[in-house]
Amino acid sequence: MGFFAGSGEYPAAGLYSLEHILILIFCFIVLILTILMTRKKSKNPIKVIKIVSIVVLFFEIIKVIWGTSVGRYSGWYDYLPLWFCSLFIPISIIAGFSKGKLQHTALTFMFYGGIVGGLVYLFCPTTSIGRYPVLHFITFHSMFYHVLMLYMGYFIIYQGLLKPSIKDFKWYFIITTSFCIISFIANEILDTNYMFLSGYSNNPILKILYNLTGVLYPVFVTIGQNIGTFFISFGSYKIFEFLINKKHNNK
Numbered sequence: 001m002g003f004f005a006g007s008g009e010y011p012a013a014g015l016y017s018l019e020h021i022l023i024l025i026f027c028f029i030v031l032i033l034t035i036l037m038t039r040k041k042s043k044n045p046i047k048v049i050k051i052v053s054i055v056v057l058f059f060e061i062i063k064v065i066w067g068t069s070v071g072r073y074s075g076w077y078d079y080l081p082l083w084f085c086s087l088f089i090p091i092s093i094i095a096g097f098s099k100g101k102l103q104h105t106a107l108t109f110m111f112y113g114g115i116v117g118g119l120v121y122l123f124c125p126t127t128s129i130g131r132y133p134v135l136h137f138i139t140f141h142s143m144f145y146h147v148l149m150l151y152m153g154y155f156i157i158y159q160g161l162l163k164p165s166i167k168d169f170k171w172y173f174i175i176t177t178s179f180c181i182i183s184f185i186a187n188e189i190l191d192t193n194y195m196f197l198s199g200y201s202n203n204p205i206l207k208i209l210y211n212l213t214g215v216l217y218p219v220f221v222t223i224g225q226n227i228g229t230f231f232i233s234f235g236s237y238k239i240f241e242f243l244i245n246k247k248h249n250n251k
Helices: 018-037 047-069 083-098 100-123 137-158 169-188 206-250
Strands: none
Touching: 018 100, 018 137, 047 083, 047 137, 047 169, 083 100, 083 137, 083 169, 100 137, 100 169, 100 206
C-alpha cells in the first residue's frame, strides 16, 4: 500500500472504524508515555518549543511537497495555513523565537487552542482517516501533529511557562478572531472554507451544527473557536488544579 499515494487510490480507513479506534488508542498511549518520560522539568523549555516548531514546519513542508506532487492542491490558496489547528505552526514559531508579551500571547494559543483542537481532531480526523488508509503519510502526519498539540499544551503548563488566567482570554481572543476575520474574507474572495466558516467539509460534528444553525453557522463556528475552546481548556485546568490542591490538603 502506497504510503504517499494520492487521495482515492486506496480505500479510506473511515471515521470510527476499527482502524480509527486502534490508532486513537495508540495515540493516547504515546501521549501518556511521553508525559511520563518527560516528568523531569526541562532546564530550557523554550528550546523545546523551538525544536517542536521546526519539526512541525518541516513536516508541513513535506506535506505541501506531497500534495503538489499528487495534485491535491488546485491553487496557491490551498497552501495557506488558515485553519484552526494549522495556526499551531506559526504560533509555535512565535512562542519559541520571541519574547515578552508576544511570546506570552503565542503560549496562550498553544495551551487553550492546542488542548481542544488536538482532542477534537483525534476523535474526528476527517482529513486523514476519513480520506486515507491508516498506513498513509497524511494519517501519520495528522495524528502525530495533533498529539503534539495536546502534549505541548500540557508541557507549557507543567514547565511553568504559562499560569492560566481569565486575563489570557483577551490575547487568545485577539489571535483567533483576527484569523477568523482573515479567513472569512478569504472564503468570500477565493470560495474556500478556511476555519470551516463556510461549511462543514464532511465533518459530522460541524454538519449537525450547520443543520441546526443555518445562515448563523459562521457565527456559531466563530464563537466555538474563539470562546468555546478557551473556556473548555481554562475550565478543565481549574478543575484539575482544584483536585490536585484538595489531594495535597488531605495529606
